[in-house]
Amino acid sequence: QEYTALKLQVKEWSPKVADIVKGKIEDDAKVYFVPATLRPETMYGQTNCFVGPKIKYGLFKLKEKEYIVVTKRAAWNMAFQGHFFSSESFPKSQDELPLVFEAPGSDFIGTLIHAPLSFHTEGVYILPMEGVSAAKGTGVVTSVPSDSPDDYATLMDLQKKADFYGIKKEWADKEIFPLIETPTYGNLTAPTLVKQLKINSPKDVNQLAQAKELAYSEGFYKGKMIVGEYKGQPVQEVKDKIRQSLYASGDAFPFADPMGKVVSRSG
Template sequence: QEYTLIKLEVIKPLPEVLKSFGKKTVSFVAATLRPETMYGQTNCWVHPDIKYIAFQTVNDGVFICTRRAARNMSYQGFTEKDGEFKIEMEILGQDLLGIALKSPLTCYPKIYSLPMLTIKEDKGTGIVTSVPSDSPDDYAALVDLQKKPAFREKYGIQDDMILPYKPVPILEIPEYGNLSAVHVYDKLKIQSQNDKEKLTQAKEMVYLKGFYDGVLLVGEYKGSKIQDVKKNLQAKLIKENGAVVYYEPEKTIISRSG
């Protein structure tokens, strides 16, 4: 499985937890299959209870992700020695919340790392970039935070890290409009990020239609169909140093041998 790995750079001065990295560039890295949606990023998701690590890459500074993802990257030329990576820091997700980040293509110059409780540890990097306009999971998690001050308080999230961030219309999908995730969220009457079945259904509804009939509303490929420019947008992100390619081994192979 090929992913686009988005680099969400921690804005300097580094927050207290990451101070020991000094002048280095530190990035949260998020795996996505939807590089064309990066125009609509409003925040980054971290699971408060997952353990993350920081490791030094050869070309891109320090990366923060799960240990499992770092191990995969170490076989893909991200580290000096094949299959080896040095853990510079171990950090619990809850200590990585509320950090200001700079991410490629989004119209928001500064976005924050926020808690999402449905992140899977064994997929991608354990860090997810959030596009609430087109991902029902992201929209549900963002609404949970916006609607529930107690939830924000629990994780020490300040209002200005959430309230100014609105889903951005970036893709037009026939029948679903220009905020497809919001449309299906309302239509299926989704209540929270834990509404698992409805969210799976919502995702299926927007996924295929978005890929085949979605048209970009912003950027240099404005007016083009997603399927025609997905690759170009991945290339643009990589060329502009906002992303790299990351592969994930097929799970079936692992379980067969193990």
């Protein structure tokens, strides 16, 4: 599975992680959350970024004064793909990865980050999502509620129950901009599908899986960009151009997940 790994730079840590990080990395170091996405053309609409509250994340050193937050499994895959770790320090096992510290996703909630291409240039927040899988991608998921039914359903739930989730309501209350026009679902595909399939919460997993399939195929085969550099053009024609320009600007890199979700039986 070939993903686009996007670099979302930390602007301000949550209080918990601010304490942990103190003295462990350089004051002027750059740290990035690195979600893996299959839809680079939707990055204009990022409103937040999700982590699994119970999933363990590591802060790994990539190079001088540059760090990433991903699962250990993802860092290990990245090491094999040679994107980050220099060949002389190539780790022989997961224990040799340049780990600074590990913490559960819940500690990172409320961290403010910069999401490349997002219209929310003021920054977006790290928020919790129970549905994040530790066994796929990087364990970090960037959120585009206009075009991802899972993201929309989760965000509505977070807004409704902000106190229960221990977040500030405004963290989950960013404007949702239309990005892609489709013949069947209009220009807000995910909210439309969530309504049509009567999805009430992130727990409606079967309808959400169906909505995701419908959103993927409609967006890809029939979608037309209504924002950005390629406004007016079909998604099919511009998806790769947007991906390549994110690679060229250094805001993203290609990331393959050789065995996402599949458990190795060879040991």
